[in-house]
Amino acid sequence: MVWNVNLPDAEWHSPRAPLALQGTPAGSSWRFDIEPLVREIADHDLIALDTETTGLNIVKDTPLYWSMSWTMNSGKERRVCMPSDTLPYFSSIFKDANKRWVLANAKYDMHILANVGILLAGECCDSQVMHALLYEEQSHKLKDMAKEVLGWKWTDFKDTFGILKDKSIQESLVWMEHNNLDKLVEYASNDAYGTLKIYHTLKKELEEAITYSAYPNEFRSMADIFFKTEMPYTKVLWKCERHGIKINADYLASISGPAQAEIEQLEREITHAAGRPLNVNSTPQLRQLFITELQLKPLTYTNGGKSGIKQPSVDADFFDHYKNEVPLAKLVLQYRELTKLKGTYIDGLSRQMDPFHRIHTRFNQDVARTGRLSSSEPNLQNIPTAENDKFKLRGAFIPCDDKHELIVIDYEALEMRLLASATVGTHGNPEGAKDMIQIFLDKKDIHMGNAALMMGKRFGVTYEEIVAAKKMDKYVKEGKEPKERLTDRMIQCLKWRAQVKNIAFGLNYGMRENKLARDLGIEKSEAAALMEAYMDMHPAVRAFFQEAVEETEKTGFSYTFIGRRRFHPEIHSKRDMERFEAQRKAVNNNIQGTAADVVRFAMLNIDAESLDYHYGCKMLLQVHDELVFECPKETVAAVKPIIRERMEHPFYTDMAVPLTVAMGTGESWLNAK
């Protein structure tokens, strides 16, 4: 219930008599007139829509009531609520491709409607995504947006219907229709009405949010970013969610028992080694044992959270450090690794399968501040990679049947390529980081190339020598070669590569010598010298980082390549910590955000190819720089070059460094790499 705003009448339209005939109180009216409503709606192409549902599950829940809001030609605003059995009357409206639907958390309602056979042919405009582009630090939930954007004071679902604690969402809603129809209609119709009001306000604000883009004609304001990239993206992502990915349920079931047995065995060993039962999942218990009783010196301290009380960390680094002198430390590491795999992935994924053993993640467009997606319920963007997973869980992600394969495509060193491209033009230097760009043009591994450049003069090491070392390392790991063949010099080469890689990534995140020294186990001065050497090797990289900070100081924002912007109010903070943090975020947003733009454009490009229609090929997953498709075996060969082309040329023009992808196909996510 909104109580500080004048609202249009809340209308209840139903083909059947109200369940509660004890009168419809003032402010709402009950009519049997659905057909006139359909004719009225047909004339309008901007409609807000919202559903009240049986629950929050996108696979199985369905609409109970639904609401629409629009503005009549006369200027009169309408907000109507209906029971879900009116939905079929509006099928011609839903099939109208010229409509623009406005929804808060659009993909959710699109799933709920699809669960009763309704697809929205028109544009789907998510007001939460609009809000996220302008107010990335705020909540984008409908009620919170209404408060911030419109100044509405609005009782949320829980407070409106929460009087029935022991009842489900469905029971609460139906109870309300029986006992207080007016309250139901008022609440539900307002979800749509508020969404429409927010749309109009945010559209204007997006248009006024001028940005800097490499394509100023295409992207002048954040409204261009939203309507040209984010709004169509919503539908693409909805299709990925809707299709889901098949899980080999038998495989998950088959490893659950053995994993549990291993955990229990470890528990017994830990009890024996500790001399008493110990809950390894309890951080305080671990601190008590390892810090207080065994008197081990802490390596780092926790953040302390709200209270600010910093405690010794008992994380993986800590136990790794002491694993040789304290056998129990090694057991704790093994226990943590196993329980993580079992709890989060084996059991977690098993819980999330639909009846056909498919998992439908949610790709959230309004969470990551950089423009990346996030994935939840379950998160499919943090499934362990093969090297860290003895159960090989990616092998459990499979195509729908044996006539299909998975296609897995990764961008190669995407962020490094974007960084190299972005150095062109910094400080008026048209060549940019030309040595780094050359490594890419020569189709070399960037970290080996950098290592050879940096260590070459001092240690006489060549690119080819590092390649050979990496190759030998791989063979030794695969058991193809005895480990004696990996010479000390080769190990040194690998170390150099790892160091340079650490520096390169670290710089993208704003890392300082303290952290590098800790990571590499070297002196702070040595770490500082390494970072300086790296920057001296690529002066344009240093210039790029400087310019990124300067631009943010000047405008308050950082900007991706296409002009997606992020606000950094702390860039002028007097407190060093805050200011440095803003600088790190600004620098990183350029790179991570541009990478997110690349992948978003690639997915839009691929969607426009209608691969499903032409080849039966469906896009399923995005993992930041990786896409997963499910494709009939006989069309794989035709589809692959299309995907490659669309991914390697995402924008209107190419950048200084070409983008490349690595493709693989197979019977699972594991062996398609």
Next chain:
DNA sequence: CACTCAAGCGCG
């Protein structure tokens, strides 16, 4: 019992 927070850890 339901909720929140902190710590830890999986991914890019």
Next chain:
DNA sequence: AAAGCGCGCTTGAGTG
């Protein structure tokens, strides 16, 4: 003096 970006899930522990 301090300083690695971006996410989501599980657990234990504390609170209402």
